[in-house]
Amino acid sequence: MIEIQNLTRIYGTTAxxxxxxxxxxxxxxxxxxxxxxxxxxxxxxxxxxxxxxxxGRVLIDGKDTAEIEPHLLxxxxxxxxxxxxxxxxxxxxxxxxxxxxxxxxxxDQHRARVDELLELFQMEPADFRDRMxxxxxxxxxxxxxxxxxxxxxxxxxLMDEPFGALDPVIRAKAQQDLRDIQRxxxxxxxxxxxxMEEAVTLGDRIAVMDKGELLQYGPxxxxxxxxxxxxxxxxxxxxxxxxxxxxxxPVAEIIAEGQAEGAEIPREASLRDAxxxxxWSGRDRLPVEGGGxxxxxxxxxQAAPTARAAE
Amino acid sequence: xxxxxxxxxxxxxxxAFLASPESFASLFKPFTRNNAxxxxxxxxxxxxxxxHLGLVLLAVIASTLIAVTLAILVTRPSGxxxxxxxRTVTSVGQTFPxxxxxxxxxxxxxxxxxxxxxxxxxxxxxPVFENALAGLTGQSPQVQEAARGMGLTPRQRLWQxxxxxxxxxxxxxxxxxxxxxLGTATIGSTVAAKTLGELIIAGLLSSNTAFxxxxxMVVGILAVLIYEGFQRLEQLAAARIGQG
Numbered sequence: 001m002i003e004i005q006n007l008t009r010i011y012g013t014t015a016x017x018x019x020x021x022x023x024x025x026x027x028x029x030x031x032x033x034x035x036x037x038x039x040x041x042x043x044x045x046x047x048x049x050x051x052x053x054x055x056g057r058v059l060i061d062g063k064d065t066a067e068i069e070p071h072l073l074x075x076x077x078x079x080x081x082x083x084x085x086x087x088x089x090x091x092x093x094x095x096x097x098x099x100x101x102x103x104x105x106x107x108d109q110h111r112a113r114v115d116e117l118l119e120l121f122q123m124e125p126a127d128f129r130d131r132m133x134x135x136x137x138x139x140x141x142x143x144x145x146x147x148x149x150x151x152x153x154x155x156x157x158l159m160d161e162p163f164g165a166l167d168p169v170i171r172a173k174a175q176q177d178l179r180d181i182q183r184x185x186x187x188x189x190x191x192x193x194x195x196m197e198e199a200v201t202l203g204d205r206i207a208v209m210d211k212g213e214l215l216q217y218g219p220x221x222x223x224x225x226x227x228x229x230x231x232x233x234x235x236x237x238x239x240x241x242x243x244x245x246x247x248x249x250p251v252a253e254i255i256a257e258g259q260a261e262g263a264e265i266p267r268e269a270s271l272r273d274a275x276x277x278x279x280w281s282g283r284d285r286l287p288v289e290g291g292g293x294x295x296x297x298x299x300x301x302q303a304a305p306t307a308r309a310a311e
Numbered sequence: 312x313x314x315x316x317x318x319x320x321x322x323x324x325x326x327a328f329l330a331s332p333e334s335f336a337s338l339f340k341p342f343t344r345n346n347a348x349x350x351x352x353x354x355x356x357x358x359x360x361x362x363h364l365g366l367v368l369l370a371v372i373a374s375t376l377i378a379v380t381l382a383i384l385v386t387r388p389s390g391x392x393x394x395x396x397x398r399t400v401t402s403v404g405q406t407f408p409x410x411x412x413x414x415x416x417x418x419x420x421x422x423x424x425x426x427x428x429x430x431x432x433x434x435x436x437x438p439v440f441e442n443a444l445a446g447l448t449g450q451s452p453q454v455q456e457a458a459r460g461m462g463l464t465p466r467q468r469l470w471q472x473x474x475x476x477x478x479x480x481x482x483x484x485x486x487x488x489x490x491x492x493l494g495t496a497t498i499g500s501t502v503a504a505k506t507l508g509e510l511i512i513a514g515l516l517s518s519n520t521a522f523x524x525x526x527x528m529v530v531g532i533l534a535v536l537i538y539e540g541f542q543r544l545e546q547l548a549a550a551r552i553g554q555g
Contacts, residue, residue: 050460074462085457089475089552099461134553148461158460 001026002047002156002188007056009042016042018212019056024205026061026155029182029189031203033196033235039212040192044158047190048077060156075099078157078187082164084145086133092118092144093129099152110151117147120181139170146178150187157182159191163198175201196235200224200244208232220248225305242303246271254302255292260285265294275299318539325532329357332525339521351510351522360529362505366424367492370431374492375485378436382443383469397440405437409495413502427499427506434495435488442484446477479549486541493534497526 002024009017017039024030032040045051047058049070058065065073086095093114100110115125121143133141142162149157162178163171179202182189193199199206200220207217208231216228224245227233236244251274252267264287265274274294277286284296328335332350339349378401384390385397409430416426450473458468497508507526514522 048460050456071462071464074460079457079460081453081456081460083453085451085453085460087454087458087472088451098463102462102467132551132553145457 003059005057008054010054016212020214022217026188027186028204029202030205031199032192032207033199034209038209040209044192048074078149078154080146080149080159080162082161084141088133091130096148096151121147156188243272246303254298255288258293260287260293264289321532332356342521347519349521359507363507367496370428370492371489373432374435375439378439379443386447401437401440404433409434417502422503424504426502427504431492435492438487439484443481446480479545482545489537490534
């Protein structure tokens with residue numbers, strides 16, 4: 001569990017982070033969203049003490065991070081950034097094993113770990129291990145960057161716009177993979193993004209920041225249905241709201257009894273996918289894999305915030 | 312390819328000339344007057360060349376060590392305020408004429424190789440220092456951020472990240488210094504250091520153009536070979552970090 005308590009950072013006379021407190025439960029993903037200059041990156045960098053807080057403290061599983069030597073603290077926390085920051089003079093394997101080697105793992109241990117991670121990220125170890133970073137595509141570099149952050153099995157992973165440099169198609173895939181891997185490993189993840197779509201896709205909790213202040217912190221459905229301030233609703237964008245809301249729930253949760261014609265939709269598909277399929281194929285009910293149907297009416301009901309509030 | 316052939320040819324010619332200068336006498340005969348000897352025989356050409364190279368090597372190693380150390384110090388947070396001072400010192404080293412350094416050093420150190428080493432050392436600081444500075448400060452901020460974020464200590468960042476990434480640029484500085492020193496070392500013979508300058512001075516004193524030509528030629532070919540060798544090294548170092 002990560003507890004951020006009254007964290008403040010002042011540069012000169014301006015506070016870039018003002019008295020922010022929030023808690024991230026173990027194994028959850030928290031997305032820090034805001035425009036540039038909102039203080040979200042500074043907040044993230046105070047967690048591994050790349051920036052020293054002016055006031056307040058950060059507790060990781062109850063332990064105050066101020067009591068640990070900064071470089072030792074950072075070796076326990078995974079860190080991945082935009083543009084990956086891979087060491088250009090080191091091979092993929094050397095890059096990934098950076099922290100394990102700092103921690104004094106044996107050669108056998110860190111070699112095994114490199115292969116394990118490359119497989120996890122769907123990169124053939126024999127093929128990729130000895131490549132240099134400049135011999136990889138953008139998506140592969142990004143995956144190696146995340147693999148490097150996860151190498152020493154940290155309980156906490158910090159990410160600063162990790163997908164910012166990827167094109168939209170690769171980005172969607174990378175987000176999906178990250179989500180799967182995070183669920184598989186149970187790592188607590190704090191991710192900074194300026195993209196509300198990404199925050200809704202990934203976050204169990206979303207923290208919206210503006211001008212150094214935390215405006216709202218809650219689950220995506222709460223942020224979407226009851227934005228705390230006009231800034232939050234602007235950030236969500238009213239046009240996309242119902243679709244974002246639908247994208248949060250899988251089809252499996254609103255299956256009804258019945259029969260329907262046409263192609264089946266997977267149980268784990270989101271309601272947004274189901275709506276898109278209804279509109280595209282002109283049907284008002286879809287069969288779901290493994291039995292049951294979803295109807296256009298039930299989708300419509302789910303897209304309205306009142307339905308959520310009543311739950 | 313042609314470059315490589317030319318280099319090999321130049322090296323073979325130089326080795327042949329140093330091994331047996333007499334065989335090339337007819338080549339230099341046209342540059343002598345009054346039946347003066349065409350080939351310098353006071354001191355063996357090979358031994359002069361080796362001692363010339365030895366002096367340059369020592370001076371370049373010393374300049375490189377000091378200049379890189381200085382560049383590292385002034386790029387650390389604690390040494391940043393000394394940057395202007397270090398720049399001034401190395402610039403003065405470069406602008407102060409080596410001949411003047413010799414003249415000042417001889418009364419203190421006596422005749423021989425010592426004053427020449429000092430002159431070359433001072434003269435060679437600036438290129439290495441400026442390049443090392445550029446190499447250490449011009450690095451990708453993301454790479455620096457990642458290195459810090461993963462928990463490398465400042466010392467580990469220097470040795471494992473900053474210096475390897477700055478290496479190609481530092482090598483360029485060492486190359487400039489080596490080539491400059493190779494030429495400048497000839498003046499060491501005015502204060503009795505054993506260098507190829509001995510041929511040139513002997514030629515000037517006896518109005519024998521052939522001697523001057525021989526000294527100049529050997530230094531020239533050496534400079535070209537060293538220049539090429541360093542360039543190859545720089546390319547290798549740059550290719551390793553994906554800048555090739």
